[in-house]
Amino acid sequence: VILDRKLNSEALTVNGNHLTLQSQRIGIKHRLGEFVWIRPVAVLVEQGGLVRRIPVLDVTRIITLLLWFLTLYFAVFQLGTIRKRRNVT
Amino acid sequence: VSETKRNAFETHLESLDELNDFSKRLFEAAHPQSVFGEPIEKGEYTVVPAAEVVSAGGVGYGFASGAGGRKARASETERSEAEIDPDRAGGGGGGAGGTSRGRPVAVINIGPEGIWVQPIVDVTKLGLAALTTLGSMGLMFLRMKNKK
Numbered sequence: 256v257i258l259d260r261k262l263n264s265e266a267l268t269v270n271g272n273h274l275t276l277q278s279q280r281i282g283i284k285h286r287l288g289e290f291v292w293i294r295p296v297a298v299l300v301e302q303g304g305l306v307r308r309i310p311v312l313d314v315t316r317i318i319t320l321l322l323w324f325l326t327l328y329f330a331v332f333q334l335g336t337i338r339k340r341r342n343v344t
Numbered sequence: 345v346s347e348t349k350r351n352a353f354e355t356h357l358e359s360l361d362e363l364n365d366f367s368k369r370l371f372e373a374a375h376p377q378s379v380f381g382e383p384i385e386k387g388e389y390t391v392v393p394a395a396e397v398v399s400a401g402g403v404g405y406g407f408a409s410g411a412g413g414r415k416a417r418a419s420e421t422e423r424s425e426a427e428i429d430p431d432r433a434g435g436g437g438g439g440a441g442g443t444s445r446g447r448p449v450a451v452i453n454i455g456p457e458g459i460w461v462q463p464i465v466d467v468t469k470l471g472l473a474a475l476t477t478l479g480s481m482g483l484m485f486l487r488m489k490n491k492k
Contacts, residue, residue: 274459295450
């Protein structure tokens with residue numbers, strides 16, 4: 256069972272700002288095990304009746320994923336050159 | 345059911361309870377409240393730390409029972425089907441493993457200037473990923489050079 260839920264914290268009042276902290280829970284449940292990943296998603300700021308959403312970006316994850324994709328690209332390119340050489344010979 | 349078999353079964357049930365307790369304790373860390381920390385105030389500024397939490401775990405167990413052992417007093421030639429004690433055999437085992445870790449992601453700053461989110465960059469993690477990428481790039485260039 257895969258669970259994906261958005262969770263809102265109780266509203267915080269800091270320096271006159273009403274904040275709601277939003278997180279996301281992704282989980283895989285099985286009879287014999289479980290995997291849970293909870294990450295911060297955004298901060299909802301309420302000012303004068305307006306709600307502003309400030310996203311919480313995970314810069315480390317974004318850059319890591321980009322680097323992994325680059326690595327994968329180079330690996331696929333290398334495999335391609337090896338296959339081409341085999342076909343030529 | 346013999347006393348031995350009942351005791352063995354109760355031991356298995358206790359072990360399963362322990363495994364369930366372990367599983368519960370492991371996933372207590374993966375609670376929504378553990379993602380955002382308590383606000384820290386310093387003068388006009390307030391800081392709320394934000395982290396991601398990952399928990400994974402699994403349990404496994406098994407039981408087996410056999411027809412039982414032959415009575416010790418019986419000699420090799422005296423052994424027969426009638427002397428097999430069915431209540432004496434049986435066993436089981438289980439195991440569990442898991443991990444739970446957290447990583448700071450960002451800091452939410454609240455000050456007179458407004459509210460802004462400051463990301464936390466894990467330089468070590470990025471450095472390792474960059475090394476892997478550079479390695480694969482290096483291999484690719486070597487292959488291209490050899491081709492020429």
